[in-house]
Amino acid sequence: MKTSSLLFACFVLLLSATAAQASADVQRGQYLAMAGDCAACHTSRHGQPFAGGSVVPTPFGAIPAPNLTPDRETGLGDWSADDFYRAMHSGVAHDGTSLYPAFPFTSYTKVTRADTDAIFAYLRSLPAVRSADTPNTLRWPYRMRSLMSAWRTLYFDEGEYATDPKRSAAWNRGAYLVQGLGHCNECHARRNSFGAMVQEPFLAGGIVPVQNWYAPDLSMGPHGGLAGWTEADVVALLKTGRSAKGTASGPMADVVMRSTQHLSDDDLEAMATYLKSLPDREPQRQRESAVGARDLALRGQKVYAQQCAECHADNGRGKGDAYPPLDGNVSVTDPTGINAIRVVLSGGFAPVTKDNPRPYSMPPFTQKLTDDDVAAVVTYIRQAWSNKAAAVSPADVRAYRSTPGG
Incomplete structure (x- = not known):
């Protein structure tokens, strides 16, 4: 017994x-x-x-x-x-x-x-x-799965993350999350005509396919998309949706809301440690400014004073936690100008997070400003203060006025 x-x-x-x-x-x-x-x-x-x-x-x-x-x-x-x-x-x-x-x-x-x-x-x-089975709507010949074997041969490198013994545990954890589970490069990279990511330089930024937002270069070194950011800035954005350098918008706002705000501080700090180590970038060659860009910027300065300065301040530094800075803001100075155009047109909210449960909103100006006005004010903020980005044109604004995607 x-x-x-x-x-x-x-x-x-x-x-x-x-x-x-x-x-x-x-x-x-x-x-x-x-x-x-x-x-x-x-x-x-x-x-x-x-x-x-x-x-x-x-x-x-x-x-x-x-x-x-x-x-x-x-x-x-x-x-x-x-x-x-x-x-x-x-x-x-x-x-x-x-x-x-x-x-x-x-x-x-x-x-x-x-x-x-x-x-x-x-x-x-x-x-x-x-759930109901929904067929894909891929066009021919892309719907042919047999073509995937060639695509995989050309563009897919299979293999689990290998720890770098020369790096710290925090760096390796951050690399694992950014490269693997976080799949950051799926948005923050250019893609070729076959939909494959351009891997070099890594996390160098690109337009999110179909959604038409620009996912910035994530290097924090000189000439990088996050130049001037600290690791604390990165952690703040991923945790709350806002930082001293700007606010998450577009697809990134959804990533913060659904994913990164729920990660531990240790994991967020590890991701920031890894991003801090990305190599410096070569100076980007800006596209040539549109004809009449100087006059456009002068007009935009007046629009800014009338419509924007009350929240974002005359000096472009924003106001506390409520309204983000525009000076040095990567969403303003990205190489394409897409993000700034879309935010001016459609407005929006920062993501709702546990540490920022009632974010301030940005009103839409699509009904209030003409294409010329939007191009002018976006050109102005891209070239005012410390910003040195290329002008945008009214044609650029027209291209994104009715663009879908969140």
């Missing part, structure tokens, strides 16, 4: 330890899924979490984001942990078909097996939701 009781007690302890480990894996997987911003694509507006239903727009057509809940018919119910790892690591579905790179396996390949197992455990813990 004593032996039986002892065996039973050991069995109970083993079950308890297994259950505790499973619970810990699920909690860790939930955190990692937020770090990867998985819900952004795999949860439709007003839909069930991770049940799919949204589409990912690409220049080649729209691709539906699949259901990640454990439904056996329309989700991951028949997937194993091995299947999930292969999808993340190799970009291959459980039935052997190649996944399109709208799913960023090109970055997720760096995620460790332990982390993909934790994410899979979290997804398996969700309620199973049956």
Whole structure:
């Protein structure tokens, strides 16, 4: 009897330890899924979490984001942990078909097996939701999955993140998050005509396909997109959506709201440490200013005094936490001028975060200002104070006045 009781007690302890480990894996997987911003694509507006239903727009057509809940018919119910790892690591579905790179396996390949197992455990813990199958609308020949083998040969380097022993633990953690789960290069890079990221220089900035926002260069060194930023500025933006250097807008606002605000301070600081180490950039050659740019800027100065100075101040330094600075603001001085044009036209809010629950808004001026006025004021703020960016034209404004994308 004593032996039986002892065996039973050991069995109970083993079950308890297994259950505790499973619970810990699920909690860790939930955190990692937020770090990867998985819900952004795999949860439709007003839909069930991770049940799919949204589409990912690409220049080649729209691709539906699949259901990640454990439904056996329309989700991951028949997937194993091995299947999930292969999808993340190799970009291959459980039935052997190649996944399109709208799913960023090109970055997720760096995620460790332990982390993909934790994410899979979290997804398996969700309620199973049956969702309708939505076909993609890719144009021919891009819908032909057989072409993916050639694309992968040319543009996909498979492999988990390898720790650099010459770097600190914080730097390696930051590199792992930025390069892998955070998949920052998927937006902050130019793409070639086949939709592949231009990897060199790394995180050098680019236009987000279809959404038409400019994701800036992330180097903090001289001539980098974040030149003059400190690591504390980076952490503040990722945690609250605002910093002394500017406010998150467009797609980045959604990233902060859904993902980075939920990360630990240690992970945010690690990401900032890694970004701080990116190499210095060569001075960018600005595009030539439009004819009459000087007159345009003088006109823009008057528009600024009438419409903008009350919030952003005469010196362009903003007002406290309420209104961001425009002097030295990367959203103002990006190489294209897209972000400043779109914010002036459409306005918007900084992301709602736990540390900034009631952000101040930027009113839209699309009805109040003409294309000439918008071009003038954007040209002025891109060339005033310490800013030295190229002018924009009324034609640039017309191109983005009705551009979709958030």
